[in-house]
Amino acid sequence: MARNPVTWLGSPTFPKAAKTALADTQLRQNLRKATGTIRGRRAAAVAEMTDWEQLRVAGEQIKDDVLARLDTLLVQLEESVTARGGTVHWARDAEEANRIVLDLCRAEDAQEVVKVKSMATAEIGLNEALEAGGVHAIETDLAELIVQLGDDRPSHILVPAIHRNRSEIREIFQRRMGVEVSDEPADLAEAARSYLRQKFLTTKVAISGANFAVADTGSIVVLESEGNGRMCLTLPDTLITVMGIEKLVPSWQDLEVFLQLLPRSSTAERMNPYTSVWTGVTPGDGPQRFHLVLIDNGRTATLKDSVGRQALRCIRCSACLNVCPVYERTGGQSYGSVYPGPIGAILTPQLVGDLHDPLAASLPYASSLCGACFEVCPVRIDIPSVLTHLRAEVVAAKGRTPESIAMAAAAWMFASASRYEKAQKAGSLARFLAKDGKITSLPWPGSKWTSSRDVPAPPKESFRAWWRKNRG
Amino acid sequence: MAVKVALFATCLTDTFFPETARAVVRLLERLGCSVEFPLDQTCCGQMHFNTGYREHSKPLARKYTDVFGGYDYVVAPSGSCAGMVREIHPTLGESPPRTFELAEFLVDVLGVTDVGAWFPHRVTYHPTCHSLRMLGVGDKPMALLRSVKGLDLVELPDSTQCCGFGGTFAVKNAETSTAMLADKMRCVLDTGAEVLSAGDNSCLMHIGGGLSRLRAGVRPVHLAEILASTEEDPWRATP
Secondary structure, X not given: OOOOOOEOOOOOOHHHHHHHHHOOHHHHHHHHHHHHHXXXXXXXXXXXOOOHHHHHHHHHHHXXXXXXXXXXXXXXXXXXXXXXXXXXXXXXXHHHHHHHHHHHHHHOOOOEEEEOOOHHHHHOOHHHHHHHOOOEEEEOOHXXXXXXXXXXXXXXXXXOOOOOOHHHHHHHHHHHHOOOXXXXXXXXXXXXXXXXXXXXXXXXEEEEOOOEEEOOOOEEEEEEOOOHHHHHHHOOOEEEEEEEOOOEEOOHHHHHHHHHXXXXXXXXXXXXXXXXXXXXXXXXXXXXXXXEEEEOOOHHHHHOOOOHHHHHHOOOOOHHHHHOHHHHHHOOHHHOEOOOHHHHHHHHHHHHOOOOOHHHHHHHHOOOOOOHHHHHOOOOOOHHHHHHHHHHHHHHHHXXXXXXXXXXXXXXXXXXXXXXXXXXXXXXXXXXXXXOOEEOOOOOOOHHHHOOOOEEOOOOOOHHHHHHHHOO | OOOEEEEOOOHHHHHHOHHHHHHHHHHHHHOOOEEEOOOOOOOOOHXXXXXXXXXXXXXXHHHHHHHHOOOOEEEEOOHHHHHHHHHHHHHHOOOOOOEEEHHHHHHHHOOOOOOOOEOOOEEEEOOOHHHHHHOOOOOHHXXXXXXXXXXXXXXXXXXXXXXXXXXXXXXXXXXXXXXXXXXXXXXXHHOXXXXXXXXXXXXXXXXXXXXXXXXXXXXXXXXXXXXXXXXXXXXXXXX
């Protein structure tokens, strides 16, 4: 089986990648500013809602219901889409999905396609697969375009170029578009607009993802802010939508919940500027050929795990990234995948499906378990619980290691108060390593601590020793 | 009748910070509780559970239930360990006794915010992630501190951000942990406080370890020690 392109080939483990990223002072500055701003705005947008907690519970329940009935709802979606003149394709993995899309492009004789920002196509590495097949994909979302023109990788789900500031973006645009432009946001946006407008008007095939698909009507929904999506979804002759199988909602009414949860959680807007909905093909209006490619790519395997499956509730809002103290410092590329941050730490390893993979195995540990992600998640994914659950699977996959031996010894010691007390007494001898009440250097793995932190000298007398003497 | 309380000192405080546990005893007794310390207690199993050694954490959770099962109230000077007992032990098949973080116990059970403490120092408070988000302790520690005579309480900027400890995270991702610590220390230093307080010695050991390395001149002091301090028997810095 081909490797799952959800992780980038050759990416180091999280701690290694993070070490490099942490040294990039420009990145640190850009992220601190960007995540700090969006955090405050999201909190304000959410505070306006008196029923936010009920909405979160509703979002959780609708998604859990979808996951429980996925088999029948997907068939219903296929029937609805087909009845309205669309064609549904099923792809087991990235390779199959990419082949289906490439064949569809070839059937239209397309050398260029325009794209609406989509996580599903990024997950399967569609652009690279199309390029290899002689079809050039043009990203039309501003941030996605910056990443594409910069030969870069995305670092955020919603704002893939969040790691770039405007002077860096100016440099990329000047180099790749061959235009003179200032670093004023309005000028940069205008440069992108002129560059893209001509593409919208001449390109015959568009590729999109989907935020939601309504099973009973066959309607597909895309939320966006820039209007580029609306262009792609209406102007070309052929529209190909690539969508993860978990993106369903049962009925039109269910959208009510998510159209409130998603904009406030992701862009901190009460309502996003553009919500496009289409149902199959409408004669004489919009694309006349519509293909829906449903991808599994590890989702069915994820669904099997009763704890881990809640990751499939995710609506890709990015709120967890924006509040994550780890993400804020390391940036998204350290996670080695299009899915960074807390959701990436639980979703990527499950989609990869192999915890012997060193990168996948390192991701569940890329968290201090502070819980800020769970607090903001609009569909109440208990990310800390999934992280500890996956850590247990990583430990099981690794088998015997120096760490597992040390952990077993510690558990044996803690299982008996008298062994614990003996260990305490032995450990208190470490006070002889101390100077001025602190220990500044320990051998590995203690050195990982003392590289930046002192350790207090253990006291002569533990609390229990004091208690025994004075109160026992 | 005196409220009977079992003290769960936690392995970290028992071993490294005995003065905190002694302060809890002094404070609770001053407030009219009778305090017991079951000597058979060890560790709640959090390190094992959070690092992926769920199976090893099970016997420790069982031991906790066995040791504390007969008590109406168990009090721990740690939001993190109390959170482990309350939120995680039930997922390991245990029905643990009612376990409280110290500030919760004082405010919710004893119904006090003014504990008669005196602490004439400039203090800032780090609320710690598990107290905030697992237990929902909220503003209770601040309410307690605001009632302490002589105490100059300064709000910590970005207080709800994690200090970067995270148990074994601090060594498995030492560089990222240190970057988080650097920002936390910057916030602490910005307050001009002499004392950094928190309800968890683990977080205090982390931030305090960084401050000590930098000779920053800020002392970590557990909330219990501040609340135990009185004009008659004031807190004294241990060397």
